[in-house]
Amino acid sequence: MPELIKLDMVDLALAMGLMAIVIGISSWEKLGLELNLGVATGRTILQLLVLGYIFDFIFALNNVWAIVGILAIILTITAIITRNRISRKIPHLLPLVWIAIFVSTALTLLYTNFLIIQPDKWYEPRYLIPLAGILLGNAMNAAVVAGERLVTTINQFPTEIETHLSLGATPEQAIKPYRKEAIRAAFMPNLNQMMLIGMVTIPTFTNGQLLAGVTPLEAVSYEILIIFMVALTNLLTTILITKGLCQQFFNSAMQLVR
16 A cells, blocks of 8 residues: 655645634634634644654654653543542542553553564554553543542432441442442443444544555454453453442441541
8 A cells, every 4th residue: 555645844734724714613603612722723733743752752762661651641641630520529539540540551451462462572662652542541531431420429329328338238239239330331432332333433543544554454453452452441440440439438437428
């Protein structure tokens, strides 16, 4: 297949014309989004250019500590964003989220790296950084949905939980149906995606691979791998985050903390 057509600064300037049209339409329709769109456009350009230069340096350096360092930074940012998107302020929520996302992502990457892809170097940035980025982004969304659903449900039904406790149920038993529902809610988007992928839309990763000149079958093969990686990571993340949150809602006397 032909090589990827490279975009120069003129092409990127013309691409900004697309956002100029969006801002123009917003102004024409009096939507009041012009300022937000302008700021979002500037941030998109700045953030992605900075990311591109950082990754270009990391890829050229090809040093294990540099790769681990950048992944640790991305993981920490992901954990902070996840913590901030869970409405109720819970003690020790940040380390709980960090550990849950780290464990689920690390286990999935280890399985994939050593059993499936098997690169010459386990820390090959060409594979490790993009795959980790995909998993972290999806794990963040799953953790937010599961955590927020669980917190909201517990706040809505404290009397029912306390009733179960008074009848002799353990905290795990009293909260089990709510935890199960939170996990299901967080995992349902993955399940729906797996049911419909390739039928309604072409996945984003596959589109990127095709643009990069990868053959369709190779692109689809990697898409299958990524979908399965995301499924495992998200399920592990939601299980760990909900289990950790449940422990935060009960004291040493097995009483519900409101």
